[in-house]
Amino acid sequence: MLSFSRIIGQEKAKRFLKQVMAREKIPHAYLFTGIAGVGKTSMARALAMALNCDLSVNGDSCGNCPACRKMMSGNFPDFISVTRRPDKKNILIDQVKDLNHKLRFAPVAGRYRVCLIQQAEIMTVAAANSFLKTLEEPPPGNILILNAVDPRDLLPTIVSRCQRVSFSPLPFKDIADWLVKERNVDKETAEVLARVSDGSPGRALNMCExxxxxxxxxxxxxxxxxxxxxxxxxxxxxxxxxxxxxxxxxxxxxxxxxxxxxxxxxxxxxxxxxxxxxxxxxxxxxxxxxxxxxxxxxxxxxxxxxxxxxxxxxxxxxxxxxxxxxxxxxxxxxxxxxxxxxxxxxxx
Ligand SMILES: [Zn+2]
Missing domain, CATH: 1.20.272.10 (Zinc Finger, Delta Prime; domain 3)
Structure with a gap:
């Protein structure tokens, strides 16, 4: 888990989410779109942390309160990530049903439970339809986030029910600097990786490893x-x-x-x-x-x-x-x- 401030770039998305969090009634569904490795999952985690932080500063989590510590230790029960099973090509309906069941109970530890659907575009039609019902009326205290590369690969009825947050590819210079500073990559390699990463710091990092x-x-x-x-x-x-x-x-x-x-x-x-x-x-x-x-x-x-x-x-x-x-x-x-x-x- 990390705070908004630790995520590289995506200032527009961060600003938007912080504004949304300041509202009295926080919208319950979001669609994060953008290429892989651009920070969508990190942002979902940062949002979960900021929403549940007891001492948040300017809309960002403090990293020190008991809630933050719990999340940073990695076993925060109110962050659920749904992703395809390793041997399957799609996210299946029983996974969505399982999620729907969990949502019926109030969040365990924090104020909000954040549920992230990774690669929402690979839900089967049945799974997507089942999820649509949840999206229409989720039990209180639940925030739903869908990650997808391209919203056109999703059912329009799903897209229209979500707050759209788009993630842009990063300038190559920012990625190169980040690789050198944060990941101790030598400058020459960092430049090549940043250039071929297509603006995706996550991709650059994977390539590096x-x-x-x-x-x-x-x-x-x-x-x-x-x-x-x-x-x-x-x-x-x-x-x-x-x-x-x-x-x-x-x-x-x-x-x-x-x-x-x-x-x-x-x-x-x-x-x-x-x-x-x-x-x-x-x-x-x-x-x-x-x-x-x-x-x-x-x-x-x-x-x-x-x-x-x-x-x-x-x-x-x-x-x-x-x-x-x-x-x-x-x-x-x-x-x-x-x-x-x-x-x-x-x-x-
Ligand atoms: Zn905190």
């Missing part, structure tokens, strides 16, 4: 070499990536920064950089700034339309994967599409 930087080299190399591959080899490559990812899913990944979604994000950043170079943008705008020479060389060969189409193809793949379409098919289709767009006849 795994072997992400090596994987990134490998992914970029396979992308650059794609035009030289035969169609069969390209399909094989897509298949391999999807298979490896499946294994990792089974091993339980949580915050996997070396899987297919991470690779797609790196590929997308590559095309985005090529667009920047083609548009004559300056080097400090590049995400993969450590590859600026290679980018320059490759960008010369591409027509802009094909770069945009490549970004769109990756975008589509990311959406499909979020909706749990068949990973292998998505990867094959995407790799072939990118290969076609990069092949010699598509270049100038």
């Amino acid at each position: 795994g072997n992400f930087l090596e994987k990134r080299q490998e992914w970029l190399l396979s992308l650059v070499n794609l035009p030289g591959l035969s169609k069969e080899k390209a399909i094989h490559m897509a298949f391999e990536y999807a298979e490896k990812d499946k294994k990792k899913d089974n091993e339980k990944s949580g915050s996997n920064q070396t899987g297919v979604p991470a690779m797609l994000a790196v590929w997308e950043s590559w095309y985005r950089d090529l667009l920047v170079v083609r548009a004559g943008g300056s080097a400090h705008l590049l995400i993969n700034a450590d590859f600026s020479q290679k980018l320059k060389k490759i960008a010369e060969k591409f027509i802009i339309k094909r770069l945009i189409d490549s970004v769109l193809a990756i975008d589509q793949a990311q959406q499909d994967l979020r909706r749990y379409r068949n990973k292998k098919l998505v990867m094959e289709h995407t790799v072939l599409r990118l290969k076609n767009l990069a092949d010699a006849h598509g270049q100038r």
Whole structure:
């Protein structure tokens, strides 16, 4: 648990929540939207702590009172987080029913019980409908928070019942500084991680702990070499990536920064950089700034339309994967599409 002040960035969201907390009647439902790792879960925890703090200062928790201490020790009974079970793709109706049952009792320790639905977009339709009833009229003392990347993936009836709080990606400089100061990352690594983190400090941190930087080299190399591959080899490559990812899913990944979604994000950043170079943008705008020479060389060969189409193809793949379409098919289709767009006849 941490206070609002310990969360990096998101000043608008913090201001909004503090204002809301000062009201006589606090709204009971919130929808936090934004990319993964941007601080949605931390903010939900900070809100739970601030709501239950006995000595809050300017709307933030004190960190010292008995309620705060209990929350910081990690076993605060009035913070409930609902997330998919490791072996399931969705949040299921029995999880929502279980939650509804818990809500019927008054908060155990504090004034408010805060219930967080992680990745609300993966609730099954039945689960979402069951949750909708709770959302309409939750028992008093309960605050419901839904986390989602994109509100369009949720039932409109759910969205309309929540106070929307959007979380923005952070400037790369802020993330780099934070990694150096708070996490003792060396400056050079922090810069690369911050640039490729897409504005997500949580992602940057996860990448920092795994072997992400090596994987990134490998992914970029396979992308650059794609035009030289035969169609069969390209399909094989897509298949391999999807298979490896499946294994990792089974091993339980949580915050996997070396899987297919991470690779797609790196590929997308590559095309985005090529667009920047083609548009004559300056080097400090590049995400993969450590590859600026290679980018320059490759960008010369591409027509802009094909770069945009490549970004769109990756975008589509990311959406499909979020909706749990068949990973292998998505990867094959995407790799072939990118290969076609990069092949010699598509270049100038
Ligand atoms: Zn306190």
